[in-house]
Amino acid sequence: MRFPFAKGVSRASRRWSLWALLVVLVLALLGTLVWLAGRYESSMVQSRLEHDATEAVTDIRSGLTRNIQTLQALQSGDRTPESWHASAADLLRERREIMRLEWRNETLDVLGFVETPYRTSVFELLGRGSLQTDVGLTCTTAGRLSGAAYSTSYFMPQRDGLGLEVLDMCLPIMVAGRLTGYSVITYSLQDMLGELVGRQLARGIGLSFTEADGTRLALQGMPSRGSRIYIAQQLLDLPGNTLVVRMESRLGTPALFPNVLTALVTAMSLALLAVLYLLARDMRRRLKVEHDLGEALAFRKAMEDSVLTGLRARDLQGRITYVNPAFCKMVGVDAKDLLNQSFPSPYWPPELAGVYQQRQEIRLAGNSLPREGHESVFMRRDGTRFPVLIMEAPLINAVGKHTGWMSAILDVSEQRRVEEISRASQDRLQATARLAMVGEMASLLSHELNQPLAAISSYATGSINLLQDRMDYDQPLAASVGPASAPLSEDLQLAMRRIAEQAERAGKVIKSVHDFVRRRDQVREAVEPRALLDAIMPLVTLQARKLGVTVAIEVDETCAPVLCDRTMVEQVLLNLSRNGMQAMQAAAFEAGAAEPSPREKVLTLRIRPAASNAQSRWVEFSVADCGEGISVEVAEQLFTPFFTTKEEGMGLGLSLCRTVIEQHGGFLGFEPAQPRGTIFSFTLPAAQPHDAGPHAA
Template sequence: MDRRTRILAALAALMVGAVLAAAVMLSIRYERSERQEAVLRATEDAVAAIRARMADTERRLGLLAAELQRSDAAQHFARMAHELLAEENALLRVEWRDDSGALLHGAGAPAPRPKLDSSLRGKLGFEAMLALRSAIEFDRPLYSRPYYVSFGDSSGFEVTELAVPVEGSANEALVAVYSMPLLIDGTLPASLLRSHQVYLTETDGTFVARSSVRLHGAGIYTASVPLELPGMSLQLRTNSAQGSPKLIPNLLTALLIAVTLGLLASGALLWRDSRLRARAERELRDQHAFRKAMEDSLFTGLRARDLDGRITYVNPAFCRMTGYTAEELVGRAPPMPYWLPDLVQDGRPRLDRMRGSDAMRLGYETEFVRRDGERFPVLIFEAPLIDERGRQTGWMGSILDVSEQRRVETLARVQQEKLQVNARMALLGEVASALSHELNQPLAAIASYATAGENLLAAGRPGESEDPAQPTRAGDGGSVGALRTALSRIRDQSERAGQVIRSVQAFMRRRHVDRAPIRFDALLASIEPLIQLQARRSACTLNWRADPDTIVLGDRTMLEQVMLNLTRNAIEAMEQSKADRRVLEVEARREPPGGGAVAVEVRDRGAGVAPEVAPQLFSAFVTTKPEGLGIGLSLCRSVIEAHGGRLRYLPREGGGAVFRFELPAAEARS
């Protein structure tokens, strides 16, 4: 045996010896602790028993004190007192006294209990008298401090007296005399008295009484528990006769414990190994079930293929998408049944490109055909499948059916076209209104000048008479007639143009708004895709909020056009701002909350509006954009005013602009 082995063996022996020594010490300490706790529990149980027994006596005396107003009170007291003395062997005497201590009636305990005759009870001591008067004064049961009573043969013991006031009397009480040694012997279990030294002391340690069993404790396991009673505080002390734990039994116990611990350690290791294995299997099953449930709940189709393009896995979403079962698809090699016939030739070159793409992720859009022959667009993302050794074994494809997205985009495009048509019609009306305002005055002037020319001709100037019989001068007849004809035509055409413009104005004044209840949160939600499209182009973020009670009566198309114009202006105003400030905020709320108006605000973080431009901002043909016509805000103002509202501009704190309009709420209008 080499030196290293001997050292290891010595260390193992030392460790075993240390373990055994530690086991013996722990066993002794544990046994000592258990014995001490047993003594304490026994003492607490003894105190509880004494307290319960004295409480029962107190209750019975209280019942007797409540019945002493009857006519046969003396006989009733004697009968009940003797019954109580017969049942409670710790009582020596029950008395009926007044507040001066005078004895009215009394009953003594039967033999063999010590007898306290009238000579010993003729006059109460200080402690008993104090308890009697305090019980009467405070109208509650009270105990006296224990005091010593001696007999003629030079023997004696400690007693305590319980005073219970008589109900209905202000100066009388019942007094029960307890023997403290008899209280210990008659109340505590015999097993405790045979194995422990039991005695009562006052709180300062003054000895009061002990059990009649003259047993001396070993002084190793002791306990002291307070016995609190009304007017009296004592300590019940116990001293066990047991000595210190023996070494040999504990050594055998330690050996047994060591062997048991070794077996338990082996069993624990086996149990731990089985638990770890069972947990690993359970986690594997849970993970598999979780992934299966996740794959089954996806709306995205999943398809796995090997490097040759053969399908190795499909999820239920892909099967629902194509109409084929997993059994029909798994193991299938190209061409696939869901490929379009005219796109089959494109599938093989794509596979070749995927093999040579060095495991790069690919994304492309194509079309599939369902089992029933329906064609639908799909968006495919291919990612490489890598095994545990880092080698690519195939491709995992995520297939999205974008037919619904295409339908939504088509509807959005149609809606946008409708909105543009409505916008053009509204713009045409605004242009016509502006042109009518600008052209009415010149046309009126032309008409005035034409009328003045005719009046001049009719005034009888030379050569300008309208009488056909009157001759005209040579060279003047033709020119005068041509002048009259031209002036007449100027007047006619001016009146005709004015009539056309007045007709346009009348038509514009007669146009009406088709009013219906509109929820602004629903309106904003319907045009959100259009706003988002414009915002994404300008790298802006859209944040909008609308309370559900923002309901107005109006033309939905016109109000949508107003919101689109205002949001488009806000997005264009932020194109030169920093990226983190390009936030478009739209909010619709009741003002005041629950009130009769709906306030809508469109806020941006652009450059704002110059102070000199702000007063004319809503006028036609006034614009701050180089390519603008100045019609949009004028159109918005006209639409809002047609709905009974008001559109205005406010500068935004921190930079930017706020366009705000208020419309009457639907409830207020109704």
Template structure:
């Protein structure tokens, strides 16, 4: 039976452990947040309860004061009625004026009546502040209530009140009314009708009605009359009720107070505690967020470090860091593999075991310069290092200051490139260029073949003519004119030597040989190409001027290659003047001290060597800006029969010799090409020597 594949237990355990760690980490934060929320809610609830109790107590006090005030008002009204009843004693007629004045003083009364012992109406007076409320029908409907009040008054021997009753006034409205009855000694009764709502308005202070609702109610809770502010939506109700025991009837005074909800911060202390609690919760939230950000930043930093480590381990460029004391603090695997030493063998060492012993002094000077604050060149510099097995190899070094997060330099960071393979490729490229230059020289010889065939006919024809004349002189005059014969023979020798020199120059130019550098005088270089230059100069009508300083030192160069540079520049200059509109065509070849190089040619001691400058100037049409941008580009040419390799090969030859090939406009017209070569023996400058060769 085949065994079942085992499940990946380790990742599952890791996930469980990660969840447990996450739960333990966040459990305390959640518990603390819940405790703070419970504390905040409890404080706010207790504060709200305390304020509600305070509001209720204040409302109860106000209600008690209002009841006392209402009792006092009713007693004063009873005394006023008693005084009116005393004034009517012994009178046959009703004191209408005193009753009207009393109604004007008491707005809560709507009617005063004088009735006999059988409760028959003798006289009545209505309040001037409202329309007449009672008529005969409505008044007879309330006779039972009046009888109850008067019976209680007779029994008590003083004022008594009737239960309240509703008196309609039309249009669906009405007034809640209560009567007070006072008996007299003669058996008559004085009855006053109270409007319940106006009683609350007149006998209860206005401060109680401000923002609250005040009402008369029966003991069972039925509302009889209400004054004050109506209830608003969303408000909380605070209610206070107190009984009013009156002779003959019992009433209840009810006060309802409104307060807006919710009242989250009832007082300053609660607000302060709430603010502190909210601040604490905010701090907890910010702290949790900061913790989460810090954990995320730590993970990102770990990922970044892992990525940088993987990147540094994968690059083939060597990296090395040193502190301000020159000790190695870091090296990547590529650098360790480059020099053959392990990281433990390099870290913390003040010296460099990969320095060759013969170059230790030079490296010490360079390191001293770096530690002193000297800035290295941005384009880098070349040096030679030694592997652990003793082999030397060239390196290209780039250095930059090592700055920390506060932009303070803590050392130097260096990048190393092993250029051994690059040097090998350059050697192969040089060999290929030499073969290409040989091919270019052969092509040049092909172009000059027609010129040579034309120019060589003249000296050869002259040789033949002088030879024929010499034979004629010898045959016709055997004893005559030995001087002429000698002159003719010398002419024959000169022309033959000239023809041989031209042929040898062409042969030496195209002959391929090994590259060797030798000390050659500038004059010899110019004389070697002059016969070939003169061939084209005669055809184009160009005058050749040669300017040389006296006692110029020799130059260290590959003679054949430099001659090719001079020849190509001279031919290009003459072709530039092969245009219409130039009356006098002059080619200036000059050699003098001075100039420089675009590449570093300074030895370890820093001693600069002297340079010789060769220049070829024409007075042609010049070089435009568009052509100047691509002038040295391979296979770029402005001639229909050109290959576009001449100037590119010339610059390569000059740069291989450590010099530079440049060009600039000639004044007033034309172009000057300059290149520099290293002088073998520098000497002091001397006056110029000028030669001129006509076409």
């Protein structure tokens, strides 16, 4: 019985053996072709280059011999200097390689010379006389050989900053077997390469004269560079001197498939075709399956990486077997730190780890899990907590077996934040609506209360007038009856005047509140700070007597008048004073005192410059109580509209007080008092000399 696994292993081994055979054949074919082609083509190129170098040397030697024959013809017969000069000039126009031609006598004195018309004189800088010794040695050698002799090459600098490598050839002039003089020719080595070597040979190669040690003397063409350079060298043996002709070429790089290897290529190609045919059927199916599988895996990977929902898979033991990038980013932990992790998970808050572990054990013990989601709290790597929504479902494999659980996790922290912002916005809208309603009520009350207050003021004034008339009428009677009725009438008059003053003050307060709500321009005037306290002291004293509070006043007489809306600032002082007295009363009763002692309840009203010097631009007003103080939680919302700690309060007093002070350009704040209590203080701008009268602000 053959198992599928064994069949797969056999098929894989057969496929690998076919691949190994194909690789061996391809490597053997390519290696053989490259080796044979390289050897063959290299030998062919080198042979061709050697042949060209030999022909180049032959061309140079032929050209030099031709020049010697021409020179001998030039010196034959009787020549006058004029005729010699004309013939020599024609010779130099035909022979570009000759730089200078000289006619010397037997003592080497120059009888005449001609220079090439194609360039300036090569001896222009150093002169010909500096080389007289070398010419003498060359001509001595020529006389001894009874033929042409060549000197060693030498370098002649030119005016263009460059130079020229030249050599001399000396030919004896014999007439009837007797030496009558010498012909001296100066050759340019570079022009010898360009003029004496055939054009076909010099095309596409680098041709140069070198010495025996490899020193390059002259170059024709571009020198070849690189690793595949073919070089051929031939000796140019001249009487008195020997030069090396060097030829370099990069042409003729070996071909990969020369014709001589056609039979070998054909045989190996047939073997390759046979092997490829055997592999084609197997490879076609495997490639199709791999392509489909790769596309499926790539699609699933792209889908898992792009989804914003965190995905987590657990096995039956609760170990994490898979997490997607969204989940790793959500909890701030790398996938390698999460895989194969059991309980407790790294993203569980330590304080909730026990509860979560019990919950997971209960879920894993059941055969099925509810598919509806449940909320939980996870922890990031930095310790921050965030709410999540978890939806879990059983993980079933391809054969229908339950292998674990799959979870989809959503980070709902942003949703909770949006809900909180929406809730706060709703609260602000409600507060705004309540403020608008309060403004409307204030406007309505100010309109409705003006008439009753005016009536109270009128009745009080009328009562005072009646009492005054009664006192004038009863004065004789009071003298006979007794002095008791006169003080009674004075007390009634004082009370009625107080009633009229407070009714008028209430009218002003209502008018200021009405202007404040309607955002109208308020009239400000320069007021003495002490006058602001004196205006509210009757009401403060009345409530202090009722609550058993002692009122202390500290006024720095150096304070300058303040520029303010008098009525509104008096209300601020009155409101802060009432709050301080109520705070001390509440603190005393909470401590268990049946009747709080006035010594324990002191309200201090203080006025002083806001800076250390008396010339400060600001005046500070403060109200200090001896209550229990303000807690941190209450301090955060103390000036928030509609926030209050009193059962009967509306939560608008301190908010309106701060608004009034800020409209004056000042600041209202508070700080704890020592040893206990709270100090509320605010600042008002000092009046300038030109602010003596009231003006609108």
